Amino acid sequence: MSRSKDGEFVTPGDKIGVIEEYEPGFGTYESDGVVRSSLAGMVERDVKNHLAVVKPVKEPLLPRPKDIVYAVVSSLSDKLASVMIVSVGNRLLSDCLTGLIHIRASSTSRVRSLRELFKPGDIVRCEVLTFKNGVYHLRTQGPGFGVVYAVCSLCGTPLVRSRRELRCPVCGNTERRKTTRDYGSVRLRWLI
Numbered sequence: 001m002s003r004s005k006d007g008e009f010v011t012p013g014d015k016i017g018v019i020e021e022y023e024p025g026f027g028t029y030e031s032d033g034v035v036r037s038s039l040a041g042m043v044e045r046d047v048k049n050h051l052a053v054v055k056p057v058k059e060p061l062l063p064r065p066k067d068i069v070y071a072v073v074s075s076l077s078d079k080l081a082s083v084m085i086v087s088v089g090n091r092l093l094s095d096c097l098t099g100l101i102h103i104r105a106s107s108t109s110r111v112r113s114l115r116e117l118f119k120p121g122d123i124v125r126c127e128v129l130t131f132k133n134g135v136y137h138l139r140t141q142g143p144g145f146g147v148v149y150a151v152c153s154l155c156g157t158p159l160v161r162s163r164r165e166l167r168c169p170v171c172g173n174t175e176r177r178k179t180t181r182d183y184g185s186v187r188l189r190w191l192i
């Protein structure tokens with residue numbers, strides 16, 4: 001393998017130089033007099049101090065199957081909910097990603113329409129099933145998944161749980177959602 005230039009992208013095992021030129025710094029190791037990269041990143045050579053380091057490239061945060069994500073419901077039909085994924089766990093994404101919840105993956109009980117479970121603007125906790133054609137397919141079955149935060153459709157006040165319903169503490173309106181068991185007590189850094 002040819003010697004990499006300064007600022008060049010290297011992967012583990014790539015040759016950076018020889019020990020006579022550079023001392024192996026962060027992200028590098030020496031083997032048989034050759035300094036090689038131990039990670040994927042950008043090479044930086046300090047010629048004056050004879051030191052070579054590799055700065056790791058930060059991989060963009062993307063949801064993977066089985067990840068728990070938080071998303072805002074953007075639109076609903078009977079069979080399909082379209083959502084914007086905002087965070088993976090507590091880690092905020094740099095760009096929102098599109099997700100879909102199909103009615104089959106929405107609840108363990110029988111549901112005629114997703115409108116019985118969600119409303120646009122709700123924040124839902126989902127599990128990632130797959131990534132297909134640029135869209136994340138999500139599920140909300142089970143007590144750990146569903147709506148964690150919802151506001152009153154009449155006045156915009158956050159709804160509080162009241163037995164099997166959600167109730168608006170301001171106007172008294174009651175609504176239904178497929179809530180998580182911990183609805184109302186979920187604290188997310190990005191959700192104030």
Ligand SMILES: [Zn+2]
Nearest residue numbers: 152155168171
């Ligand atoms: Zn209200």
